[in-house]
Amino acid sequence: MKKSKVVIFDSQNYISKLIPEGFNKALDFKNFDKSVPIPIHMNNDADASLMFVVYSHEELLSLLDLHGNYKQTFLCSFEKEILKKAPEILKVIPIDISTHNFELEDKLRDHFLKIV
Numbered sequence: 552m553k554k555s556k557v558v559i560f561d562s563q564n565y566i567s568k569l570i571p572e573g574f575n576k577a578l579d580f581k582n583f584d585k586s587v588p589i590p591i592h593m594n595n596d597a598d599a600s601l602m603f604v605v606y607s608h609e610e611l612l613s614l615l616d617l618h619g620n621y622k623q624t625f626l627c628s629f630e631k632e633i634l635k636k637a638p639e640i641l642k643v644i645p646i647d648i649s650t651h652n653f654e655l656e657d658k659l660r661d662h663f664l665k666i667v
Contacts, residue, residue: 554579555666556599558621560613566604566627569652571660578663597622600666604648605633614641625662 556579559566567582574580601621605611605628614626614637626643628634634645646662648655 556581557602557663557666558583558599559602559604560584561602561604561627562606562610563604565648566602566659569656569659571656571663574660574663578666600625602627603643604628605630605637608633611637614643623666 554577559580559582561567561582562584564582564584567580570580597620599621601624603610603614603624603626605614605626611628611633624641624643625646626634626637626641627646627648628637629647629649631647631649634647637643638645644662646655646658650658
């Protein structure tokens with residue numbers, strides 16, 4: 552069975568450390584940051600989901616370049632203002648990562664279950 556892909560763009564590799572146990576077997580995670588750009592063929596993969604972790608307004612602007620033809624795009628941030636405004640501009644699913652790690656893992660699990 553072909554695994555669904557999740558492209559993670561996270562300059563600090565925060566989300567990668569919190570991926571719930573077992574999802575590495577069900578989903579094909581590809582991690583990228585500023586030093587390793589997302590390959591063009593993956594930037595327009597309609598079968599993949601994008602998880603973009605934003606730590607600043609500058610990184611949010613980078614999302615505009617990466618926001619390709621993904622099945623769904625998750626926007627993760629500590630910034631409440633970004634989480635509030637971004638879905639109005641972009642078609643993204645906001646995820647607040649300022650919560651406790653256990654709560655965040657539950658949120659990620661819920662979203663990953665929808666992808667599998």
